[in-house]
Structures are given as structure tokens and as C-alpha cells.
Amino acid sequence: MFLSSISLRNIRKHISTKIEFNNKLNYIVGGNGVGKTTILESIYYLCTTKSCVTSTDSEVVKIGQNSFSIQGYLTGLTNDNVQVSYSNSENKKVYLLNNKQVARFSAIIGKFPVVLLSPADHSITQGYPAERRRFVDSVISQASRTYLNLLIDYNRILKQRSYLLNRIRENNIKHDSELSAWNKKMVDSGVEIIMHRKDFVSEFESYISESYQKILSDREEPNIRYYFLDGCCPDDLESCFERLLDQRQDDEIRRGANLVGPHRDDFIFEINGISLKSYGSQGQHKTFQTVLRFAEFFYLKDKTGNSPLFLLDDVFGELDAERAAAISDYLSTVGQAFITLTDFGNISFLKMGSDDRVIKITVEGNVSYA
DSSP: OEEEEEEEEEETTEEEEEEEOOSSEEEEEOOTTSSHHHHHHHHHHHHHSSOSSOSOGGGGBOTTOSEEEEEEEEESSSEEEEEEEEETTTTEEEEEETTEEOSOGGGTTTTSOEEEEOGGGHHHHHSOHHHHHHHHHHHHHHHOHHHHHHHHHHHHHHHHHHHHHHHHHHHTOSOOHHHHHHHHHHHHHHHHHHHHHHHHHHHHHHHHHHHHHHHHTTSOOEEEEEEOGGGOOGGGHHHHHHHHHHHHHHHHHHHTSOOSSGGGOEEEEEETTEEHHHHOOHHHHHHHHHHHHHHHHHHHHHHHSSOOEEEEESOSTTSOHHHHHHHHHHHTTSSSEEEEESOSSSOTTOOOOTTOEEEEEOTTOOEEEO
16 A cells, blocks of 8 residues: 555645655655654544544644645555545544545544554553553554454443442442443453454564564564463453452442453563563664564554555654664565655665655745655
């Protein structure tokens, strides 16, 4: 799949910008504050219906304007005209696929696979478990409609059960048959999620190892472990889940919160058998984050049969020359990619092909090609 062009209107600093891309590497170059990241954000909107920068669409609208729109042409398994628009006055976002409005945004997830590597990825290896769960869930959801629907259903169960726990606490109810019913639904959905994640981790490890070897050869051995349900045995998930819910029931009611389940699981990243989060250097963290995104790219490509769009936002600035050169070389093996660079002051490590395109952006939003 590749994106042939994109048009931005009234989105952040872009009043009216149109860019033509090639189907290889597209280097988006410009000074700070000219809107390079906004171009990647707009591509992400087309592929996922949402921003990768903010959860609030109104923040994306250019100051002084009422609405924004993004339009792009994607060619892959099908040829598609995609448009996303948002109105402040109506507080409404509309997604059009080939001029037909999409009713459920979740229907787009996975149709146009996309991978984003950005400085915000530091939270995956260095942040809280929720960030690692979000990464894993995002990858699996793009590859599996079944998992996406399962995750949506499980989150609905969490919301309903949390409401019930609070109601039980406020009314001082000792036993509630409705809670037992929600526990059953939670266990059934939760066990399925855990099994999907276990299978994913088992398969994804090979993609991580291959990408790591491409960047660092054999100097380090990466690993990922899945820690679920407070260490329950995989052969006894359902009964263990039920037992944990029973043990924590009073605490859950007291706090009005769901304290047991895959929504509290974690993924442990290791290098040479040592915890990356606890002992990894900044260089190792950055490399691992990059490896995760390359692994995601090739995993989605294999699973969907559709080459994802690869977005890289200011990724070379924090890497030493050797790792940057290895990553640049590795990029030549992907399909279409979009890479933001602040300037061309120090790009000797870049291995640019004759088909790659340099797109220069100025503060006025003007676009030129080199």
C-alpha cells in the first residue's frame, strides 16, 4: 500500500497544503515549527480516524478557524479516496471512504495499516504497563478484526462492571447476583484476550530478534515476556481468574474499580536476559523502541498482506551515527515511508536511493521537491 498524495486544510499551521509522494522513502525536511509532524499526524488520521498527537480533535483545528479537513489517495489492495473532516461548531468528525460516510470508526482499523515511530515511544519501554498494553493491543488490533472486537467488548464490560461496583458500595450491598453475571462475562472475554496476547508474543519475538540483528548484528539478544493475571498458570486461566476475582472482591467494591484482569497485565522487555526498563541505557531504550516499530511493520505486512505506511518522526536526532546508519539502511527494505528531518546539516549517515524524495516545507506552508 502507498499514499500518492495528501491535502491539508486548516490543520494546525497548514492553511492549504498539498503534497505528492513517491512510493519509496519520503524525507520531509524543514525547520522547527513549520508543520512537519502535522503531515505525519494527518497520514495517521487517514489510516486510523484519529490523531497520534492528541485525543481532542478540536486541538488540531488551525487557530481562528472552525474546521479542518484531510484528504488522501491510497493505493494497495484497492484504490481508495479517503477524507477526514472535523467541525468545531458541530463538534463532529466525519470519515469518508470513497465518498461514503463510515458509521463506525473501528471499521477502518486495520484496513490501512500504519506504523508510527516517534519520540513519544519512550513511554513504551520506560513508562507504565498501560503504555505497553496499548502498543501490543494496537498491533494485534490492526492485524485481527476478531481481537479488536473482543477488546471493544471487554472494555464495555469493564465500564459496566465498574459502574456496578460503585453502586454496590454506595448501597452497601453484601452479595449481588448481577456482579456474578458480569464476572462470568469478564472471565470469558479476558481469557480470550490473554490467549491472543500469548500467541502474539510468541510469534512477535522472532520479528523483534530479526530487526534487532539487522541494526546491532549479534551484540545483544532481545526478549519479551508477558506477565498476566498475577502469574496465573496458562493451563488454569479460567479458574485462576475466577479465584482472583473472588479474593479481591471486597477490595474492588471498596475502591469501585476493576483490579483483576488483562487490563492490568504487563509486557517485560529484556536485553540479554536483563530488564530493559530497570537497567537499559538511553541508547538501548531508543534502539529497542525502533526495533519494536520495525517488527510491527513486518508483522503487519505478513498478517494483512498489505504493506503498512511507515511514519518516522524525528528519530535520528537521539541516535549515534552507527545506529542511525544501520536504521537508515534498514529503511530501504520497507515499502513507503515518511521521515521528518529538521535540516540537512548532518545527514552523512543517510543512505538515500535514487527513487527517494525530499520534500521541503517552509514556515509559510510552501512545498518544494528536491
